[in-house]
Structure formats: C-alpha cells, structure tokens
Ligand SMILES: NC(=O)c1ccc[n+]([C@@H]2O[C@H](COP(=O)([O-])OP(=O)(O)OC[C@H]3O[C@@H](n4cnc5c(N)ncnc54)[C@H](O)[C@@H]3O)[C@@H](O)[C@H]2O)c1
C-alpha cells in the first residue's frame with residue numbers, strides 16, 4: 098500500500114475573515130448557496146451573503162434541518178441544482194459541513210467549509226458522517242475531493258458557547274492516540290493509504306498544541322476573547338486534527354464513539370464529549386500504564402471534559418448496553434482494527450467499564 102496524504106486546497110483563519118469570504122471564494126465559481134441551520138443563518142447569514150455579493154457573486158441561503166441524513170442531503174442537493182449554484186458553502190458545526198460535502202458530491206462544483214464552532218475536525222476532511230433521521234450513526238461517505246476552501250473566523254469561534262470549543266479539543270486530543278495506533282499497526286489511514294510522516298507528525302503537533310494551550314484557550318473563549326492561545330487551539334481543533342486524523346488514521350476512540358451513538362441516552366453529549374470517553378477507553382484497551390491514563394483523565398477534568406459514562410448520559414449502564422456499544426465498535430468496517438493488536442467485543446466492553454472506574458476515581462480526588 099502507498100503512503101497517502103490529502104488535504105483541502107486552502108485554509109484561511111483569522112479575526113473577522115467572515116467579512117472577506119467573497120474575496121476568497123470568487124475564483125471558485127459564480128453562484129453560491131450558503132447552507133446553515135437557523136441559528137447560524139441568524140448569526141452570520143447577512144455578513145456572508147453581503148461579502149459574496151460585494152465580490153460580484155450570486156448568493157442565496159438554504160436552511161439546514163440539523164441532521165446529516167440521506168433524506169436531508171437529497172432535499173438540499175435538489176434545491177442547489179434548482180438554483181444552478183456552482184459553489185456550496187456549509188456554515189455551522191460538523192453536521193452542516195458534512196451535509197454540504199455530501200451535497201457537493203451530488204451537484205458538482207466547489208465546496209467551502211465555514212465552521213462557526215471549533216467543535217470537531219469535520220471542516221477539513223473529504224468525508225461525511227451519515228446518521229439516521231433519529232441520530233444514530235449509519236456510515237462514513239468518502240469523497241474524491243476535499244473542500245476547496247476552509248475559512249475560520251476566530252471572533253465567531255470565540256463568541257460561541259465554550260462547550261463546543263472544549264468538544265473540539267477532545268476530538269483533537271483523540272487524533273494523536275489514533276494516528277499513533279495506526280502507525281504502530283502499519284494500518285490504513287482515512288485517505289486510502291498508509292500514513293506519511295507528515296500525517297503522523299501533524300497529529301502529534303495537534304496534541305502538543307492542545308497540551309500547551311488548551312486550558313488558557315478555554316479561559317479566553319469563556320470570555321469571548323480571541324487570544325494567541327485561542328488561535329492556536331482553533332487551528333489544532335480544525336486544521337491539525339483534520340489533517341492528522343485523515344492522513345494519520347483513526348483507531349479505537351472513534352469506533353467507541355460510534356458504538357456509543359447506538360444508545361439514545363448519549364445523544365445529548367457532543368461528538369467530542371463521546372470521543373473523550375472513547376480516548377480514555379482506548380488507553381485502557383492499549384494497556385497504558387497507570388500514570389499515563391490518570392494524566393489523561395486529569396487533563397480532561399481540567400478542561401471539564403467527560404471522564405465517565407455517566408458524564409455522557411449513561412447512568413448505571415447495563416452489561417447488555419455496554420455490549421451493544423462494544424459490538425458496534427468492533428464492526429469489521431470499524432477503525433478500531435487499526436489498533437496494533439486484535440480487538441474483540443469483550444475487550445472493549447471491559448475497557449469501557451474500567452475507563453469509567455478510572456474516571457470516577459480520578460474525579461473523587463477533586464471532590
Ligand atoms: N466528517 C468528519 O470528518 C467529521 C469529523 C468529526 C465529527 N464529525 C461529525 O460532526 C458532527 C458533530 O458536529 P458538532 O459537534 O459541531 O455538532 P452539530 O453540527 O450537531 O451541532 C452544532 C450546533 O451548534 C450550533 N452552532 C453553530 N455555530 C454556532 C455559534 N457560533 N454559536 C452558537 N451556536 C452555534 C448549531 O446551530 C448546531 O446546533 C457529528 O455528526 C460528527 O459525526 C464529522
């Protein structure tokens with residue numbers, strides 16, 4: 098298998114860049130559709146449309162219903178075709194961006210990601226995570242093409258609720274452990290090859306950046322402030338984590354996340370919050386030493402990230418529920434098989450139980 102690295106064509110990040118989106122998009126097409134849910138349209142719709150029009154581009158918006166489901170993708174793709182648009186701009190969280198990517202696959206043309214929360218590493222990837230209308234994980238859809246442009250306004254990111262930012266940090270922390278597992282197993286990354294040195298090291302840089310800046314960055318976002326740390330962590334959550342997971346590879350943490358989505362009780366927890374429980378479980382599964390696992394749990398607590406099953410809505414889960422999660426996590430298509438040893442469902446069930454106990458014990462120290 099060849100070493101493969103892929104990425105979006107360009108990435109622009111800065112305070113106030115939403116007002117200049119037209120100048121970055123004008124080489125990509127002429128008729129733009131902005132896809133975003135009601136909250137995000139109210140927040141940035143006028144600014145984005147004004148900037149596109151000022152650059153001489155046609156611009157209109159379409160309201161996203163909130164779920165990256167097949168039926169929603171079909172509905173939006175039909176509307177984009179009807180408008181004759183050749184640029185789809187997705188704005189919002191991971192689900193809006195994943196829907197915009199899927200729509201572009203149907204309609205052709207250019208695709209722009211404009212995350213308005215730094216909550217996941219979805220903005221840069223060439224894949225969508227598809228859910229049922231009821232919100233259960235269904236599958237990954239992979240695309241030949243990446244977004245043509247990823248544009249991140251740090252003032253918008255810093256103004257959004259800090260919970261999203263923390264969730265993006267969790268998603269970014271997982272990236273390193275998963276990329277490293279993939280490297281150790283000589284496994285396959287998400288772009289159809291084995292990891293390049295670049296993919297692996299970008300995942301590591303993501304982790305280093307988060308360990309060095311995340312706590313102060315969260316302080317900033319809690320104040321709606323854009324600081325150097327907020328900027329560094331926005332880049333880590335978005336660009337470094339995105340390139341790191343796709344070209345570095347995914348492993349157990351995201352499979353466990355996908356397993357957790359099978360249980361309704363976890364649906365109120367964000368992607369990153371569930372991923373954090375997945376990371377702690379991955380570390381237990383890998384047999385990391387006590388100090389290493391506890392260090393991760395302590396760092397999570399310092400960021401108010403979940404460390405127990407109850408933190409993500411699973412109070413007193415039954416063994417049958419944990420087996421549902423573990424079975425789904427061990428599906429033959431899952432990335433958990435990038436761990437450098439054979440992983441079975443009972444191993445994941447037991448690692449989930451143990452990680453939960455570690456989280457409870459470490460939290461009790463702070464009570
Ligand atoms: N494709 C990928 O590579 C990839 C990677 C990671 C995660 N994901 C997917 O991303 C999804 C999770 O994304 P998410 O955690 O961003 O949640 P989300 O997309 O479900 O929701 C984001 C929410 O934030 C709100 N919002 C957006 N910007 C805001 C702002 N500035 N201020 C206030 N509210 C704002 C939106 O209205 C929405 O309710 C999952 O479906 C996950 O599977 C995909």
Ligand SMILES: [Zn+2]
Nearest residue numbers: 217218268372
């Ligand atoms: Zn993720």
